[in-house]
Amino acid sequence: MDLVDGNLPRRQVLKAAVAVGGASALSACLDLGDSEPVPTGDPNAKPSRQHAWREYIRHDEHGNSQLPKHQILLYINFDGNGQPSTDTRSTLERALTVLDRAYEWSHEGLLHSIAYSPSYFERFDQPFPENVELPQPRALSPFESPRFDTQDAVVHLASDRADVVLEAEQALRGEQDQANGVSVDARLTDVATIESRRTGFVGAGLPAEHQDAAGIPDSRPVPEASPLFMGFEAGFRGNQATEDYVTIQDGPFAGATTKVIANLRQRLEDWYDEQSSEDRVMEMFSPGHAENDLVEGVGSNLGSNSGIDQFVDDIEADARDHGRVGHAQKAARANRDADGNVKLLRRHFESTDDIGSDQKVASLHFPSLQRRIVDFEDVRRAMNGTDLTEVTPAIRQRVNNGILEYIFVRRRGNFLVPPRRYRAVPKPRPESYS
């Protein structure tokens, strides 16, 4: 794509620039971007949790979080084997501090984090504290065989400003001397190699504008109002865990959380062309949502809660009566604790990445935060609906079984997001640094 093609809508250029990356993309962005200055940051004013977003991003009129529009994931490997040196630690900390100084911690500035994989922690001959579990990623359905992301760590950059995520990345790569006026005196790439770069976008308008990707029918069915390719809002406040809930409360990693990041390919031809909007509501939410006409358009009318909890108990009856079950309905079965609290905090965003190739496909990066990885695994297994295939043959492994027919998991990685104070190459017992 020619980034300076004057005929392209601004929004499309910004997204394309993030996907392409590099200096020319950044400059294309700067030409088109907000003329508003980007607020700078104060390292001492950052929240203690790296995953603290909620208070620092936009909310809609119902209080639902509006995720930053532009996001980049950099999967990295630290240079050398064995335990990272103290030099590595101080260089990485300085590189991240550049971002802290350069940008306010907000959607107008930059939200950023670094999270570490089980493979990284294997560099240390030391167990985790008892309340931290970080297993290697694994296949979670009887029909998937994803590739596992076992790089050392993943850096996540998020902002409503495309130019900000691009500039922050250029700073980490050492390709900019300054970031938002702040001098870049240390680089991520001094101590690590970027093994995989992934990008995406979320929010009303962006998916509609980028639906010229494999997996989306030519009829351009994605509604302008939809924040996601599948045509519905997601992540209603009442159906998300709070940041407090997903945060490890005690021990040396108090303030941390775990993060599972999957990448899914979407294949939405049949989703849009074979199904009516009622069918889609049934498969995304529940048959009860369709019967009671609960969802208008992209679902903004649901307010701050999809209302899924009232349909969870009906799921076997729905399977028998409708020959279909809903995605949200299945997942919710495992996504509540004994007190009814939601366990997962999902922050998925769309992409046209086809990791490892240059073609544009409808894909989805799916970061989920939870206190324990096993919470995510339980929800994913509930979403498989394998038990429901036994209730009636109308529910098949992937067909009539929520949205499983349209999503194909291609990658999965598990990570620990340490609290800010231990964000630079932590040991499994991070207090041992101090």
Added chain:
Amino acid sequence: MNRRALLQAGAALTGSAALAGCMGLFETRPIGIPPIPEDRPDAIYIPSHVEGMKMSGMATQGDYAFGLMYSYAHRFWNVNGDSVSLTEIADEDDVHLMASVWDPETMTVLPDTGLSAEIYQGDSLVTQEAIYPMLSQPMGFHYGSNFGLNGDGEYTVKLSVGAMSTRRSGAFQGRFSEPTTVEIPFEYSQQAKEEIMFKRMEDKTATPGAVDPMEMEMMPDSLAPSESDLPGTVIGSGMSNDAKFVVTVLETPPAGIDDDGQYVAVSARSRYNRMILPAMGLEGTLSKGSETVYEGEFTRTLDPNLNYHYGAVVDGVESGDELSLRVTVQPQTARHEGYETSFGGLMGGMDDVTITVE
């Protein structure tokens, strides 16, 4: 047989003449496909036309063997619960791609797995989708879908089978429990496709009956065992909308089914050509006079001896008992023309089958 030998055997079959032997005369494909017969009966019927197919290749991996075939794009009917809906051929559809999955040890067709296909051209993904189980008179039971391609060329098809959730018994216990993916090369040219047999059925169209299945060498067919080959004692049979239920009783359940009692197995197959009818919801009542001996589900089960069947453990079956079978969900397989009205289908209605034990 190793994979290479299987592939060679498959390649040897690609001449359409090899397939046409059992089909009688064939002709080059006319431009138009005959319309759906207006006067089709609520029963299995001879379709307006039949088409041959070509073998692309085979592969074996773990517990699964796969065969990949293709033909002209087809219209077919999708079945979702009670709803049966026509999928017309889309302009961009180039082929009907078919896959068969079977156990390489027993050559038993696996009719109730999840299957998805990815088509690659080099490293580039052309398309990916979950493909549906289907019943076709000439092609038998297969997993299939219409696909659009990027013209003539070399493609690779990745077929991924999911772990089976159907109950398995006997030597099938614990098998087919892992997902597996194979890659099969797929060479496509429109000209080669146009050489595939196409035959109009003319006056026979829409009359009761079925065309014979085409046999593919090296690949098992999807036929239910003949009555004489079923283990146990066959106690009777009955017909429901051209689905034939043959009921056999085993003195003890197959290994892996832990209840005590006799095992009543219902083998469901199509009238005329004995094709397995999988993925059906079936309940039954066994009565001895006014006493109910068993009432409940007949569970979808795959067994090396009984093949795919619906089974229940009962206290005991005696001469004079009455077994009443009720279809709660019609076979959840898509249908090619000639099968879309039977076994429930477009007009619904699978009558109860009542058997008095001989």
